[in-house]
Amino acid sequence: MPEALRPIAPEPGASVVPLAAPLVEARDVTFAVRGRRLVDGVRLAVRPGRSTVVLGANGAGKSLLLRLLHGLIAPTGGAVLWRGSPLDRAARRHQAMVFQRPVMLRRSARANVAFALGVRGIASRDRAARVDEALERARLTALAAQPARLLSGGEQQRLALARALVTEPELLFLDEPTASLDPASTHAIEGLIDDARAAGVTIVMVTHDRGQAERLADDVVFLHRGRVAEHGPASRVLDAPQSEPFRAWLDGRLYLDPA
Ligand SMILES: Nc1ncnc2c1ncn2[C@@H]1O[C@H](COP(=O)(O)OP(=O)(O)OP(=O)(O)O)[C@@H](O)[C@H]1O
Helix, strand or coil: CCHHHCCCCCCCCCCCCCCCCCCEEEEEEEEEECCEEEEEEEEEEECCCCEEEEEECCCCCHHHHHHHHCCCCCCCEEEEEECCEECCHHHHCCEEEECCCCCCCCCEHHHHHHHHHHHCCCCHHHHHHHHHHHHHHCCCHHHCCCEHHHCCHHHHHHHHHHHHHCCCCCEEEEECCCCCCCHHHHHHHHHHHHHHHHCCCEEEEECCCHHHHHHHCCEEEEEECCEEEEEEEHHHHHHCCCCHHHHHHHHCCCCCCCC
């Protein structure tokens, strides 16, 4: 068995409470460009039903990590596993991703959602009811016939979530889904994320918003220069940060690495 796929042995003295097997796992994942390690030896296990929020300064590698975990880019070192096996195209069908700036097709809101089901091979006769339900949940029924690109930023982001959730993913990646939205739109998006969590969808989300992490996270990961500086239950990690970069980030202070 290749080293990267070997199960991680528990550390001596570690808790032996059985945990659910990870849904997605980063095994020493590195992404280097021209010798620069933008993501550097990340070890991370995301367990089913948990909501993990990834925090970190600009350029820390958060978006890259999400793209690596979702298989949009391939690691230059280490491996990403899905249910213990290398992530492949079939596994990615159980996942969905929503970006900060959603890309809408030049079609109606309804057709954008239906398209996601078409890509998954769902027959057209089986799409309508699922599309209606997804639009209803996102409170977009009244806008279903509108060209998606004419919707407001907040409406487009709700549509992007509807388009992701209609495929019934087990794991949903969210890359700063509320970054450019006002409080009302942010509240609506968080409501949809919360509903997905309640329905058992595993969430991995990047945000810059501490309040959002407090509201939505079971677990928090803090990335610093491509490395995991902290990882643990949100309540513990946010209340008692152990690393200086994370303390500085939480306090809104500038952190400069010692030379
Ligand atoms: N394909 C690439 N080739 C080279 N450098 C890249 C590539 N993608 C990202 N980077 C660089 O890697 C670093 C991490 O990028 P990333 O987008 O993951 O940061 P981030 O933590 O999401 O930042 P932000 O909070 O500003 O969105 C940045 O310095 C970025 O310029």
